[in-house]
Amino acid sequence: MGGGVKSYSVSPTDYKLLEEVGYGASATVFRAIYLPFNEVVAVKCLDLDRCNSNLGKPVNLQAASADAVQDDIRREAQTMSLIDHPNVIRAYCSFVVDRNLWVVMPFMAEGSCLHLMKIAYPDGFEEFAIGSILKETLKALEYLHEHGHIHRDVKAGNILLDTNGVVKLADFGVSACMFDKGDRQRSRNTFVGTPCWADIWSFGITALELAHGHAPFSKYPPMKVLLMTIQNAPPGLDYDRDKKFSKSFKEMVAMCLVKDQTKRPAAEKLLKHSFFKHAKPPELSVKKLFADLPPLWNRVKTLQIKDAAQLALKRMPSAEQEAISQSEYQRGVSAWNFDIEDLKAQASLVQDDDEIQEIREEDERMKPVVNNKDASYSRVGLRKSISTNYTICSEQTSGGEFPPTQCSSNEGKIPESDLLQSDYQGKIDLEKNGSRTELPPSTSEKDAAQGKAKAPSGKSRQTQSGPLMPGIVLSHSASERGRIFESQSKIDKSGLCIIRCENENQPLAEGPLREVRRAPSFSGPLMLPNRASSNSLSAPIKSSGGFRDSLEDKSKTNLVQIRGRFSVTSENVDLVKDIPLCTVPRRSSQGSPLRKSASVGDWIFDSKQMPVGQLPKEMCNSNVPASLLMPHLQNLFQQTSIQQDLILNLLNSLQPVEVADASQNGKLPPLACSSENNGIVESPISERERLLQIKISELNARMINLTHELNAEKLKFIQLQQQLNAVPEREDRDRIEGDA
Numbered sequence: 213m214g215g216g217v218k219s220y221s222v223s224p225t226d227y228k229l230l231e232e233v234g235y236g237a238s239a240t241v242f243r244a245i246y247l248p249f250n251e252v253v254a255v256k257c258l259d260l261d262r263c264n265s266n267l268g269k270p271v272n273l274q275a276a277s278a279d280a281v282q283d284d285i286r287r288e289a290q291t292m293s294l295i296d297h298p299n300v301i302r303a304y305c306s307f308v309v310d311r312n313l314w315v316v317m318p319f320m321a322e323g324s325c326l327h328l329m330k331i332a333y334p335d336g337f338e339e340f341a342i343g344s345i346l347k348e349t350l351k352a353l354e355y356l357h358e359h360g361h362i363h364r365d366v367k368a369g370n371i372l373l374d375t376n377g378v379v380k381l382a383d384f385g386v387s388a389c390m391f392d393k394g395d396r397q398r399s400r401n402t403f404v405g406t407p408c409w410a411d412i413w414s415f416g417i418t419a420l421e422l423a424h425g426h427a428p429f430s431k432y433p434p435m436k437v438l439l440m441t442i443q444n445a446p447p448g449l450d451y452d453r454d455k456k457f458s459k460s461f462k463e464m465v466a467m468c469l470v471k472d473q474t475k476r477p478a479a480e481k482l483l484k485h486s487f488f489k490h491a492k493p494p495e496l497s498v499k500k501l502f503a504d505l506p507p508l509w510n511r512v513k514t515l516q517i518k519d520a521a522q523l524a525l526k527r528m529p530s531a532e533q534e535a536i537s538q539s540e541y542q543r544g545v546s547a548w549n550f551d552i553e554d555l556k557a558q559a560s561l562v563q564d565d566d567e568i569q570e571i572r573e574e575d576e577r578m579k580p581v582v583n584n585k586d587a588s589y590s591r592v593g594l595r596k597s598i599s600t601n602y603t604i605c606s607e608q609t610s611g612g613e614f615p616p617t618q619c620s621s622n623e624g625k626i627p628e629s630d631l632l633q634s635d636y637q638g639k640i641d642l643e644k645n646g647s648r649t650e651l652p653p654s655t656s657e658k659d660a661a662q663g664k665a666k667a668p669s670g671k672s673r674q675t676q677s678g679p680l681m682p683g684i685v686l687s688h689s690a691s692e693r694g695r696i697f698e699s700q701s702k703i704d705k706s707g708l709c710i711i712r713c714e715n716e717n718q719p720l721a722e723g724p725l726r727e728v729r730r731a732p733s734f735s736g737p738l739m740l741p742n743r744a745s746s747n748s749l750s751a752p753i754k755s756s757g758g759f760r761d762s763l764e765d766k767s768k769t770n771l772v773q774i775r776g777r778f779s780v781t782s783e784n785v786d787l788v789k790d791i792p793l794c795t796v797p798r799r800s801s802q803g804s805p806l807r808k809s810a811s812v813g814d815w816i817f818d819s820k821q822m823p824v825g826q827l828p829k830e831m832c833n834s835n836v837p838a839s840l841l842m843p844h845l846q847n848l849f850q851q852t853s854i855q856q857d858l859i860l861n862l863l864n865s866l867q868p869v870e871v872a873d874a875s876q877n878g879k880l881p882p883l884a885c886s887s888e889n890n891g892i893v894e895s896p897i898s899e900r901e902r903l904l905q906i907k908i909s910e911l912n913a914r915m916i917n918l919t920h921e922l923n924a925e926k927l928k929f930i931q932l933q934q935q936l937n938a939v940p941e942r943e944d945r946d947r948i949e950g951d952a
């Protein structure tokens with residue numbers, strides 16, 4: 213693996229790992245010194261085992277495909293080393309250490325745009341900085357596409373910044389080569405034609421992420437995001453809060469976020485857009501962003517502590533849910549491969565009246581987009597999307613050209629849309645069917661009024677409802693993570709181990725913190741849970757920059773919410789104000805104070821390493837620093853949440869009468885219901901829940917015993933049957949012997 217003029221050794225002892233500066237789905241990144249040159253580099257440690265078990269393969273295929281996956285990873289590292297563009301991170305070298313792949317690359321001292329926003333620009337960057345960042349990113353994409361690569365994971369978290377303002381696109385973890393043939397490409401995604409448009413869509417989403425501080429729709433539960441992406445107009449810079457942005461910026465974003473991928477411009481063409489023509493050199497605009505900020509590793513640590521504290525104090529969705537969320541988010545919004553059949557199948561699992569209602573509400577909110585003169589591209593996208601949705605049904609009804617399952621699109625089933633690369637496109641005659649520039653009947657003013665009236669219930673919809681679905685609840689278990697959602701939840705066994713062995717005396721981040729990892733981003737096929745929307749606090753950001761902030765009641769936002777890549781505290785309640793972002797100046801392009809938690813992402817705890825009720829001894833010492841304590845507390849909290857989920861689902865599956873009876877009989881404390889939360893208890897774990905938990909454990913134990921007994925009986929039965937079968941043979945033998 214070349215290093216250009218310099219060559220870097222592949223011996224781990226030549227690298228002194230220093231602080232952790234980032235982590236992703238499958239890797240932890242360290243600042244390091246390359247000892248022979250005394251040069252600061254970044255070392256990304258990829259846990260190969262984790263990658264094996266999580267790269268989108270069902271569990272039963274994982275073992276068989278482990279080698280193939282590792283080959284993939286190595287190949288990607290190799291691709292990185294062949295890259296030669298100033299805006300693309302290249303690998304100096306890579307090598308395997310124990311069960312890890314180390315990728316050595318230039319250290320980008322200011323970290324990712326995502327980190328930067330979280331720490332200091334919660335409402336996004338100003339346009340001049342966005343222009344520069346995006347232009348550099350687009351140059352990277354242009355280069356990659358030209359060389360036959362699709363990045364497939366363009367997002368703020370993968371745009372890295374250096375102190376001198378250099379911008380580089382990183383992370384080839386999910387990249388694919390367009391020239392790949394056969395299974396590898398097919399297994400990753402199914403696409404037809406040139407797939408560069410995939411990156412352009414993500415690029416548009418990234419533009420919104422940089423403009424708002426978060427990605428669009430990110431406050432919604434994952435399944436809804438998926439539906440919204442398909443059914444609604446593409447997101448854009450069309451709202452009140454976006455007035456500050458220039459027309460050319462809005463136009464550029466709208467060009468990328470056209471659902472019909474054939475209408476998206478290639479990177480090369482997009483670079484010629486006036487928005488980029490006027491972009492300032494990054495050393496002028498980007499450099500300003502991090503003046504006065506503390507070093508990256510301190511920021512990361514601060515963010516980790518703050519997030520851990522938030523998670524410990526507030527009820528949060530489980531890490532597994534986060535992983536699901538992230539996966540679906542990416543699939544639904546920032547991903548590029550919209551597989552209609554797959555999506556329809558998934559959506560049909562969760563569609564309910566409530567969701568239909570919400571979608572109508574969303575459609576209603578989308579109306580202004582139609583009338584927004586500035587957003588000409590958005591208008592086109594919206595019109596096409598909507599008319600397509602409703603045309604399908606009429607086509608179907610009249611001509612029967614579509615499978616029956618699509619007929620009820622008006623009623624909330626997933627409709628076709630022109631973002632899907634599908635043969636159906638040709639069959640959709642927008643004009644012939646009275647292609648509507650207005651919203652269809654289901655989004656009438658009446659519906660809108662209902663929608664508004666029901667808005668609160670829409671919010672509470674994210675709490676769990678419906679019958680107990682053990683498979684889903686149990687899918688929270690660590691062993692199931694990867695299988696269910698390609699969950700690349702990463703407990704960095706590798707990083708911990710390697711560093712302990714080789715760098716015992718090095719000033720690394722505290723141990724427990726390193727057990728905390730962000731939920732991953734994903735691509736590839738998605739297996740949705742029936743309860744995808746159970747991400748009860750899934751909304752990541754409720755800020756002045758939220759997706760529908762002009763329509764929302766900000767007074768209701770005093771929640772601490774973390775999901776996907778974002779988290780937020782309310783204006784009024786800062787639950788972790790005792791853990792200040794001490795040395796970090798808080799900035800906002802809007803000049804508002806930092807309200808959101810400066811999360812570095814979602815953290816996953818190794819529940820196996822930390823059983824409930826078993827805090828390590830050092831944790832009992834009250835002088836233990838918060839950074840040590842928090843992850844453990846969070847771990848406990850998370851496990852409690854999972855149990856709570858299970859119980860709540862059990863409760864929901866019981867008939868109300870049964871519950872009331874049980875309560876009255878003194879078996880259980882009274883059920884706390886509220887109209888807001890659909891009867892679901894959101895208070896901390898109660899006595900009743902504890903009793904239920906015990907009951908469940910007893911039942912589980914009984915079930916295990918019974919299973920054992922059953923197996924023993926089965927065995928006996930088989931043995932008896934064998935004996936029985938042997939009897940005639942023996943008789944025959946005896947007879948023959950007797951005859952003889």
Ligand SMILES: Nc1ncnc2c1ncn2[C@@H]1O[C@H](COP(=O)(O)OP(=O)(O)OP(=O)(O)O)[C@@H](O)[C@H]1O
Nearest residue numbers: 234235236237238239241254319320324369385733
């Ligand atoms: N060369 C680098 N210099 C400084 N920080 C880096 C560097 N590479 C990565 N990071 C930080 O580490 C984080 C995780 O890295 P990366 O995205 O490569 O990991 P991953 O496991 O592939 O993540 P993902 O979840 O996006 O797949 C980045 O978001 C960034 O903040």
